[in-house]
Amino acid sequence: MHSSLRARTAAFAVLLALVVAVVFTVVSMMLVRNTLLDQVSNQARSDFSNQVVQAQYSLESADASENERYQQLVASVASSMQQDGAANLVGVYLWSRSTSGNAIVPISTEPTFAPLISDEMRSSVAGSTDGSVFYQPVSLTVDADTAGPPGAVLGTILEFGPVGDLELFALFSFATQQESLGRIQLNLAFVCLALSAVMGVLVWMVMHSIVRPIKRVAATAETLASGDLDARVVEDRRDEIGTLQHSFNEMASSLKQKIDELEDIGVRQRQFVSDVSHELRTPITTMRMACDLLDTRRDGFDPPTRRTVELLSDQVGRFQTMLIDLLEISRYDAGYASLDLVDTDVREPIGMAVEQVAEIAAAKQVTISMVLPNVAVIVRLDSRRVIRIVRNLLNNAIDFSSDDRPIEVRLAANRHAVVISVRDYGVGMTDEQVGHVFDRFWRADPSRSRLTGGSGLGLSIALSDAWLHNGDLRVRSRPGEGTWFLLILPRDPKDGPVPDADLPMDFAGDGMRTVGGFGVSDNGMFELMRQEAR
Known part of the structure; x- marks a missing residue:
């Protein structure tokens, strides 16, 4: 350039x-x-x-x-x-x-x-x-x-x-x-050409003396943008270029100072959340025990007191869930999260997640349809985290699902990776809303009544769990067509992320279309079984 x-x-x-x-x-x-x-x-x-x-x-x-x-x-x-x-x-x-x-x-x-x-x-x-x-x-x-x-x-x-x-x-x-x-014309033409050539050489040299320090400033800016906040430009000029060099160094120093301040604030905030969450565990546990005791004796209370005990138990449970989520987020922020990898049939954590949300789905009269292979699909994974990912996806689907169409849970697998699909046919989201779906404490419709009483951290934790497995969590959504999540997990996280070309299935473009197929891939044959949970 x-x-x-x-x-x-x-x-x-x-x-x-x-x-x-x-x-x-x-x-x-x-x-x-x-x-x-x-x-x-x-x-x-x-x-x-x-x-x-x-x-x-x-x-x-x-x-x-x-x-x-x-x-x-x-x-x-x-x-x-x-x-x-x-x-x-x-x-x-x-x-x-x-x-x-x-x-x-x-x-x-x-x-x-x-x-x-x-x-x-x-x-x-x-x-x-x-x-x-x-x-x-x-x-x-x-x-x-x-x-x-x-x-x-x-x-x-x-x-x-x-x-x-x-x-x-x-x-x-x-x-x-x-x-x-004629001789005068020839001499003038030669002088014109020589003058033009000299002018071009002089301009080239002047531009080189101007562009070279600017190029060094641009290279230093790229180094600064790559994360080296100590990158500086040598101030070797006293003209306008020197002013630019000095201004750039002042900007870099100010930027480093601000970033250091923000990082320090971020560390303090994360430490505060972690400390508060840990300090609240004991009183919340005590409150939970008290609520359980009251709940066992609620039949002997009058109706207003019984209703109060139910509300107290629900809110303490929600508070406890939020506290658990905050503790999990603090572990990710602090870099303490780790996997407990075990060779597991991936169908088992999927089934357990469906069982955990079955009561909520029944309360809302939502059907969950599982279409899984009828053969074991062994994957090296952390079952607790996979259950939590699928459960969070199902909770989200239940909140926004349609009453007349089931939530579909499917599995696609090959020798490289497995893909767990969770799709609902509810209200869906716009492209702008999809861009915020994994943001912390963000909800597509804050005013909507939620049976799950979520904290707004579920999908953010789910994405972090997927990344911890060297996998990914992808989403597509259209208003009126519902929302579709694909959880991608490699067969062995230690092998690193799986290229998109080696996935058994993936989204095609930006629409609600996929490439690949469900089931266990073996020379193009698929073996499936269907289960339904209410």
């Missing part, structure tokens, strides 16, 4: 330098060209004017009395102008304006370019009466396919009494100036 930033900036600088250089070159060349043309045009006018004066003097001072002598004199004047003219004088052309017998034959020192003298130019010169000099830019083109160098035709009138006025034209070439202009 940083290299790309440097490259983009350098490319932009080169492009900008090229644009500026091209604009500068075009403007400069226009100014140079105009200035050069003005100079050579003025010089050509000056040279031509001097030659006109000299030619006029030669004609006036000559002594010629015959037509042939007139022709020779005019030819001599044209030849002198050609020889004595400037180096860029291409040709001299003379025409007689007289139509009498004394008219001279047109003279041309370079007949090749005679057609460049246009009729308009000749008309302008012919119509002149005051000896003005006329100027016309031309291109010295020999044929139509080849563009020649620029030039100019200058024309005026020479007075020659014996034969009348003469039309004088001179053709000048600007080829040398054009070559100079």
Whole structure:
């Protein structure tokens, strides 16, 4: 990303330098060209004017009395102008304006370019009466396919009494100036390219000096995000980058301080919960014994007292359950939780969990349907924790189940893992609620009457128990379709988590669909048995 930033900036600088250089070159060349043309045009006018004066003097001072002598004199004047003219004088052309017998034959020192003298130019010169000099830019083109160098035709009138006025034209070439202009253009183009390259290198070096410390800050930020709160940036700059380095280190120090404070608060809170839970065990046990004693004698009490004893017994039982859950959570937070692994037929803890919630299910008139293999499925697990997981899932299903459809408990197994499925067809949950289902003390409907009187910790403890087995607890739910939990347990937790591809079944996508099948997988055959509990 940083290299790309440097490259983009350098490319932009080169492009900008090229644009500026091209604009500068075009403007400069226009100014140079105009200035050069003005100079050579003025010089050509000056040279031509001097030659006109000299030619006029030669004609006036000559002594010629015959037509042939007139022709020779005019030819001599044209030849002198050609020889004595400037180096860029291409040709001299003379025409007689007289139509009498004394008219001279047109003279041309370079007949090749005679057609460049246009009729308009000749008309302008012919119509002149005051000896003005006329100027016309031309291109010295020999044929139509080849563009020649620029030039100019200058024309005026020479007075020659014996034969009348003469039309004088001179053709000048600007080829040398054009070559100079081309060299200037080539030099400017080279300077533009060199300037752009230098600009790109300079920008690259400047960006490198800026990006390199920022890259170090980014790398340190990644290290800090990975958990190394002692990571710091070396403060080796005194500019804005140095301010960034100092600010980052200040932020990292403040963040470490806040995290340390939060961790200390968390430790104290967990310790407080653990201490309070342990301290409450003795009074709760005493209260439980007292309630049991009262409960054995409640038949001798009057109805209001009997009802009071029942309520007291229920609430003490709920309090005791919550206390047990808090103690379990404190063990997980403190890192003291451990497994008592024994090779067990996984059908047994499932059946025991169903038996433990049977009375609650009967009170709510909810049917629990078990579909289990009719062969033993031996798994290395902690039965107490698996019973608790399934019991918590069943309690949750009973609270939110539908009265007309049973809760389904199924088992899928292969040589890698077992998957226990608990599904109800009750009210279901939204995606947002599913995201909080394992949060501590969270309930999908706090106002709902709950026969189980849960503490809000059951599913959180169930997920922790599953993780302790190197397994997982997954859930899917849709409003109106119910909720579906899959408890994934490896055959041996010591082998580590089982990849999803090796599971006997799993959820397919985000919907209420699964891949795989229930039962014991053996070459695609499944053996099942069905039980129902009310």
